[in-house]
Amino acid sequence: MNNPYRPIKTEVLDVITETSNIKTLRLKPVEPIEFRAGQFIELTVPGVGEAPFTPSSRSSVKDMMEVTVMKVGKVTEKIHELKKGDTVGLRGPLGKGYPLEDFRNKEILVVGGGCGLAPLRALMYELFENIGDFKKVIYRGGCKTPQDFLYKKEINEWKKEHKSVDMRLTVDKGDPTWKENVGVVTTIMDGISMDCKNGIGIVCGPPIAMKYATMKLLDMGFQDENIYLSMEKNMSCGIGKCGHCRIGIYYACKDGPVFKYSQIKNYHEIWD
Amino acid sequence: MHYISNDNFFKFLDKLKNTFNVFVPVKKDKQRFYKKYDTPREDIIIGEVRAFEPAKAFFSHAREIVAEGFKNTSPQMNKKPLAIVGVKACDLKGFKVQDHVFLNHDYKDPFYIRNRENNLIISADCTSAIDTCFCLAVGVTPYPEKDFDINLSSVEGGFIAETGSEKGKATIDAHANLFESVKTRAKSQKDEQRKKVTKDVERNIKENNVPRQESLKGIIEKNFESDIWKDEARACVECGACNTVCPTCHCFLLYDEKNKENLARLRIWDSCMIKDFARVAGGANPRAKLWMRLRNRFEKKFYYFPKVADFYACTGCGRCITACPAKIDIRKVLKRLVKGE
Numbered sequence: 001m002n003n004p005y006r007p008i009k010t011e012v013l014d015v016i017t018e019t020s021n022i023k024t025l026r027l028k029p030v031e032p033i034e035f036r037a038g039q040f041i042e043l044t045v046p047g048v049g050e051a052p053f054t055p056s057s058r059s060s061v062k063d064m065m066e067v068t069v070m071k072v073g074k075v076t077e078k079i080h081e082l083k084k085g086d087t088v089g090l091r092g093p094l095g096k097g098y099p100l101e102d103f104r105n106k107e108i109l110v111v112g113g114g115c116g117l118a119p120l121r122a123l124m125y126e127l128f129e130n131i132g133d134f135k136k137v138i139y140r141g142g143c144k145t146p147q148d149f150l151y152k153k154e155i156n157e158w159k160k161e162h163k164s165v166d167m168r169l170t171v172d173k174g175d176p177t178w179k180e181n182v183g184v185v186t187t188i189m190d191g192i193s194m195d196c197k198n199g200i201g202i203v204c205g206p207p208i209a210m211k212y213a214t215m216k217l218l219d220m221g222f223q224d225e226n227i228y229l230s231m232e233k234n235m236s237c238g239i240g241k242c243g244h245c246r247i248g249i250y251y252a253c254k255d256g257p258v259f260k261y262s263q264i265k266n267y268h269e270i271w272d
Numbered sequence: 273m274h275y276i277s278n279d280n281f282f283k284f285l286d287k288l289k290n291t292f293n294v295f296v297p298v299k300k301d302k303q304r305f306y307k308k309y310d311t312p313r314e315d316i317i318i319g320e321v322r323a324f325e326p327a328k329a330f331f332s333h334a335r336e337i338v339a340e341g342f343k344n345t346s347p348q349m350n351k352k353p354l355a356i357v358g359v360k361a362c363d364l365k366g367f368k369v370q371d372h373v374f375l376n377h378d379y380k381d382p383f384y385i386r387n388r389e390n391n392l393i394i395s396a397d398c399t400s401a402i403d404t405c406f407c408l409a410v411g412v413t414p415y416p417e418k419d420f421d422i423n424l425s426s427v428e429g430g431f432i433a434e435t436g437s438e439k440g441k442a443t444i445d446a447h448a449n450l451f452e453s454v455k456t457r458a459k460s461q462k463d464e465q466r467k468k469v470t471k472d473v474e475r476n477i478k479e480n481n482v483p484r485q486e487s488l489k490g491i492i493e494k495n496f497e498s499d500i501w502k503d504e505a506r507a508c509v510e511c512g513a514c515n516t517v518c519p520t521c522h523c524f525l526l527y528d529e530k531n532k533e534n535l536a537r538l539r540i541w542d543s544c545m546i547k548d549f550a551r552v553a554g555g556a557n558p559r560a561k562l563w564m565r566l567r568n569r570f571e572k573k574f575y576y577f578p579k580v581a582d583f584y585a586c587t588g589c590g591r592c593i594t595a596c597p598a599k600i601d602i603r604k605v606l607k608r609l610v611k612g613e
Contacts (some may be wrong), residue, residue: 003382005526005537009342046341046535049528051553073553089342207556233558234550236526239379242542243523244550246572249579254378268496269558 004239007044007089008033012082013064019148021071022115023080024056028064029090035059037122038097038230038258042238043067043079044089051075052094052235054119054257059126068118068150094238095257098123098202098228100130107136107194111213113185113205117141117150119230120204128162136194139167142185142209146171146178166192185209186216196221204230211271214261224262231257231270274444274451275458277430282312284450285357288443292355292392295330297323306330309357318358319399319426322589326519327363328370330354331387332541334516338383338526339537353390357424360398361412362589364419366519367393372581373522383539392443395420396431399465401472404590406603409482412588414469425462432462482603483610485584491609492575496567500608505563507598512543514600517591520573523549544569570605 014026025043033041040054051073057066071080082088108127112120120141127137139158143149149171159167168188170181181188185205201217203210210229217227233245233252240254248267250256255263264270276284288294294309296316304323309316374384397415398405407414416423421440424431432454435441444451476482495501515521525542529535542549545565551557559565577585586602593601 003339003345004379005338005539006344007339007342007537044528047528047530050526050537070554072555076553206554232552232554232556234552237524239381240377241373241379241381241522241524242526243544243572244542246576249576269564272556272558272560 004091005237007042007050007091010088010090012084012086012088014084015082018068018150022068022148022150023071024066024068025079025082025088026057026064026066027088027090032063033065033090033092034062035065035093035122036097036100037126038119039093039095040235040238040253040257041065041067041090041092041094042235043069043075044091045075045078045082046087046089048078049075050089050091050236051079052238052253054122054230056118056121057125058129059122060129068115068121070115091238094235095253096255098126098258100126100133103200104133105135107138107199108134108202109138109140109189109192109194109199109217110202111140111185111189111205111217112203113142113209113213114144114148115150116203116205116209116230117143120202121151121154123202124158128158128165131162131164137162137165138192138194139165140170140185140188140192141167142170142172142188142205144172146175184212186212189213189216189220192220197223199226201227203227207232207271224265225260227261229259229261229264231259231264233257273454273459274433275427275430275454276433276451280450281318281431284447285309285312287447287450288355288392291352293352294355294357297358306356318396318424318431321398321400321402321405322360322362322591323358324517324591326366326517326589326591327356327359328366328519328522330356330391331367331384332370332374332522332524333383333387333539334541336383336539337536338539339535341535353392354387355392355394357394357396359393359395359416359420360589361395361414361416362407362587363519364393364395364416365412365583365587366589368419368583369520369577369581369585370522372577377580392422392439393420394422394424394440396424397426397462397466398469399426401469401476402590403476404593405473405588406477406480406482406590407588408470408473409477410485410584410586410588414473415466425465427458427461427465430458432458480603481607483606487610488574488584488606489578491606492567492571495609495612498609498612500605500613501563501567504600504605504608505566508545508562508566508600509598510545510547510562510565511597512545513595513597514569514592515543515545516541517595519587519589519591520577520585544572566600570609574606574609 010029053067174182235253240251245252374381395416573585
């Protein structure tokens with residue numbers, strides 16, 4: 001029987017510095033791990049420990065993946081010290097991703113903040129690759145400052161490549177180089193022209209940003225069951241056994257981390 | 273239904289040793305602990321009440337290596353399967369909860385399966401109750417009715433043995449020479465004994481006003497914002513003893529040994545009462561306060577499990593009552609939740 005706790009040996013192909021405290025690792029596991037956007041993996045630093053991340057790369061690339069990691073704790077500190085050629089471990093894919101098949105022929109609004117832009121990059125690649133399947137795709141991204149903006153250059157390239165996709169960015173605090181909106185992400189959710197009642201709203205970001213973006217979506221007329229949230233909980237085993245990431249009757253690791261707002265809205269503690 | 277004399281019972285255990293690692297409850301002072309059976313001894317107590325430690329520990333080990341580096345090895349079969357003798361009804365219900373988590377629910381856990389399969393469960397009737405026993409309030413009788421291979425009821429000079437599975441039947445058939453037919457007198461002794469212990473537990477329930485499980489529906493939702501949690505958690509010292517001794521608690525921590533030469537991933541019992549249990553790396557903690565964690569413990573047992581598995585994850589064994597240094601008493605908490613004050 002397969003051992004769900006065993007990490008697969010993985011080579012660090014490259015380390016890309018994104019911002020002062022965020023790096024992206026390009027990883028090649030010896031056994032390919034196929035994922036879909038929104039699913040997560042557990043990344044092991046040998047002798048240090050394991051932590052959950054959602055791949056930020058193209059799911060259509062099967063033999064390698066990228067994870068984008070903010071330095072916040074013990075494991076991520078060690079991850080930031082990794083170099084090209086180092087060996088790590090991967091387990092996954094774990095959990096459920098975005099159900100793209102349910103988004104067909106719909107209008108989709110993607111809202112991301114901060115580190116939440118990482119899982120959403122994988123989602124945007126999937127949307128771009130199947131852009132004809134969707135009626136409309138709108139992207140709204142926010143970060144604290146222009147220096148913190150993940151994939152800034154790449155998003156600007158998306159704007160040029162995918163003219164049909166309405167994309168706007170914002171920062172909480174601007175600087176002279178910043179030519180776009182200044183304000184929290186909900187400030188660029190005003191005036192969006194779309195069929196909110198039947199539209200799909202996707203939110204990923206720090207808890208506080210998710211909370212306010214969700215409230216905004218509800219104000220705009222989105223239905224509870226059409227809002228998809230990516231929940232950050234203490235996912236450890238990844239298969240609903242260890243008990244750390246429970247939300248009500250769910251485990252974020254096996255039933256999520258992507259949940260419909262309607263599934264979890266009645267539970268306390270979801271934004272904490 | 274069969275009868276086995278005390279002498280033959282030890283012969284039976286001696287035979288089982290060939291196939292199984294046999295564990296029996298042994299009495300030390302006022303407590304019973306599981307010990308590996310070697311030779312007949314007087315302090316082996318098949319009846320009385322549950323052992324000090326929860327029997328879940330036989331299958332969900334307190335500390336277990338679940339991965340070694342990147343090696344693609346699946347867990348090795350134990351050399352010999354376990355025969356656990358004298359398991360009480362409360363621990364059988366504990367197995368049911370553990371089985372739900374590790375065997376039946378979405379994903380399977382190969383380590384638990386390895387430990388659990390091929391085992392022989394020889395349960396036994398309780399012949400007495402201690403003052404913390406309240407099994408009948410949560411739908412568990414102090415004598416096993418199902419979920420065993422063989423069940424033993426103490427009678428004069430020996431035991432009545434009933435089979436509850438094909439494996440149990442085959443085991444008795446294989447040692448048929450040690451068993452006899454049951455005399456009417458023994459049968460009525462068993463019935464009397466069961467009546468007596470039922471009365472003892474009922475008296476406990478009455479004296480402590482323990483609510484019946486029929487009244488537990490909705491107690492968590494109803495009291496989610498109640499001050500009961502803060503009040504009850506006041507004396508908690510966050511030791512996690514309630515989790516450790518609980519037959520239904522299953523949470524664990526995956527821990528990587530900090531030694532690059534020997535990359536072992538351990539699974540260790542964890543406690544949801546400890547502050548960092550649900551904390552994420554960024555620092556956010558959905559249950560930062562102790563009373564929230566106490567509430568979570570009850571929510572898991574009396575909201576989560578009934579919703580996903582249709583049972584309350586409490587066996588009425590009373591171990592958490594005895595183990596708690598702060599004297600937090602699950603019977604009292606349930607009583608307050610039912611009353612809502």
